[in-house]
Amino acid sequence: MTAPPPIGERTRVFGLIALLFLALAVRRAEERGVMAQGAGAGPSSGAGSGRFVGSIEAEGFRWPYVVHVPPQYDEGPPLPLLLLLHGSSGSGLRFLEDAGWAELADREGVIVLAPDALPLRPAGAPNRALNPRIWNSGQHPDDRPRSQIDDLAALDALLTEVQQRWKVDPARIYAAGHSNGGAMALRLGAERSGVFAAVASVAGLRYVEPPEGARAVPILAIFGGADPLLPTEGGLSVLPWEVRRTPELLPEVRRWANGLGCPPVQIDFEHQGTVHSFSFPPGRDGATVRFLVLDGHGHAWPGGQPTPGEVLLVGPRTDAIDATEVIWDFLSSWRRPDAPGSSSP
Secondary structure, three states, X not given: OOOOOOHHHHHHHHHHHHHHHHHHHHHHHHHHHXXXXXXXXXXOOOOOOEEEEEEEEEOOEEEEEEEEEOHHHHHOOOEEEEEEEOOOOOOHHHHHHHOOHHHHHHXXXXXEEEEOOEEOOOOOOOEOOOEOEEOOXXXXXXXXXXXXXXXXXXXXXXXXHHHHHOOEEEEEEEEEEEOHHHHHHHHHHHHOOOOOOEEEEEOOOOOOOOOOOOOOOOEXXXXXOOOOOOOOOOEEEEEOXXXXXXXXXXXXXXXXXXXXXXXXXXXXXXXXXXXXXXXXXXXXXXXXXXXXXXXXXXXXXXXXXXXXXXXXXXXXXXXXXXXXXXXXXXXXXXXXXXXXXXXXO
């Protein structure tokens, strides 16, 4: 059982929660405007390009989602598909907009599927500060209600629906996520290696043992060196809805590299200003593990739009990289070799 934080730390957290409520109230007003822009669009058979808002029933719950289909879709050939997984208390639409994924999708010709997770207490209404939407990435105790829901099955159903309605290149299906969504993307890489060509995570890390005989899926992970919620040295971190203990960064990344069969030697260690890059030699199926540490950066998405007051809870941010661009450069360089009927680059 995790010990409670010291009195002073709890007092600081209560103050942060009050400030967070204020910041989120401002954010909700902005989000209503974004939702209104997409509210008129809905799923339709034979859908083409555009913004589509819908939901599916899975595991006894309704899962909302947004699909962003670029203009290139109407030209004919199947396009890559990116599953975008928001962080705790986020939403698919907010992530799509704030991190610049919609702009990248239109420029690069990528279909983006951005679903909403279920709340921490699934039977209750979602609340960004007290009952946040989270993914069942394996980070939470098994006896919690949220851990009893099979997110893998729900995401399987979502991916199937999208592939039935749009032309998707099965060799170029990817997952990327932030924080808890990043940990979920890593879980998908381990447990759905027959679907995803590569996965990426920002500020999210949890090791999942790949099933025996599973294909090794390449991984890119990005971390902030000043992240108070996922400190590089590990330890206690405090969120409005829970207190948790996180592992030290490097040993956990090494576990992923070992799990993919990468030799236990780091290569391509680079310093570019405040960006530190580590890569492991290729493992099974040629898969690599690459991770970046950004000095002076906290838990926020690098290059994304800031939330009012975020520095109080998630730490500072820097402009060292645009994580959206870096991640797409990595993901798009990989294909699932066993995918049937894949298109040429």
